């Protein structure tokens with residue numbers, strides 16, 4: 001879990017820090033999403049703009065990594081139909097649970113975490129979820145970037161306000177991971193496991209492939225109340241050169257399910273599971289979720305190497321996780337506990 005020690009980044013203006021894209025790119029994409037041909041003329045007349053405006057929007061979509069074909073005499077089309085993020089569809093998939101979140105669908109933003117960290121200081125409501133079609137500067141754990149692309153990944157953050165102080169939130173990031181694992185099971189991807197502290201992984205031929213990650217940033221006092229911005233990135237369909245930009249083994253939901261998944265259904269399922277787990281966590285802490293968590297830990301009882309923030313490596317064997325979310329490892333120096341912070345965990349060779 002990352003803590004906000006200063007509000008400097010949250011004070012940047014929305015205008016300068018939000019990602020910006022051609023304003024017609026997403027409306028045009030909404031038309032092209034059926035995978036059929038649309039002529040420049042028909043699109044221009046649909047939106048009441050010039051064909052040059054449509055041409056520029058298409059160029060912007062191509063620059064965002066989408067394959068938009070242009071065939072003379074026929075128009076523009078995507079290689080296949082595409083399901084886009086859509087507020088109404090997400091709410092419909094949430095069914096009776098839809099009142100649990102205030103959902104915002106953003107066209108483009110630098111980082112949904114940064115966006116909600118800032119909004120939080122301006123009084124945005126508890127249980128606000130911001131999901132972005134495009135995230136231009138996604139933040140990962142340990143100061144890394146989170147690589148995502150329009151249509152390739154689901155990127156969203158949730159602001160959750162706690163009466164508990166920040167000190168009581170150790171274990172929160174593991175609890176959130178468990179919510180994701182439950183959601184994946186409900187979505188028909190039961191092979192998804194967790195890697196401490198909170199990576200979503202699938203083990204293929206003994207190798208851990210990352211499906212998603214969680215970045216939690218905290219605001220507030222150690223004594224309380226506090227707020228957490230829970231950022232989640234899930235790979236939906238990492239086609240093309242995007243995989244080359246990621247420096248670890250990855251997988252995505254399309255590959256795991258053998259067919260594309262509706263991002264609105266994935267988001268809905270994750271939010272419902274998240275609300276349930278966060279309520280359990282607030283009542284009983286991580287202790288009540290620990291056994292279920294260990295059962296889906298890909299490195300439970302496995303030989304591991306811990307990469308410490310000072311680049312030191314510690315070898316050992318995972319014994320368990322503690323009730324506060326620390327990892328319990330048997331090392332050459334005896335049984336030791338590690339808290340998530342900036343540590344990275346690898347399976348030992």
Ligand code: BTN
Pocket residue numbers: 110111112113114137138139140141142144146154155156157199212213214215231232233
């Ligand atoms: C990790 O390093 O595994 C955590 C990745 C978290 C990425 C998500 S994408 C949505 C949210 N906004 C961000 O800037 N980061 C998180």
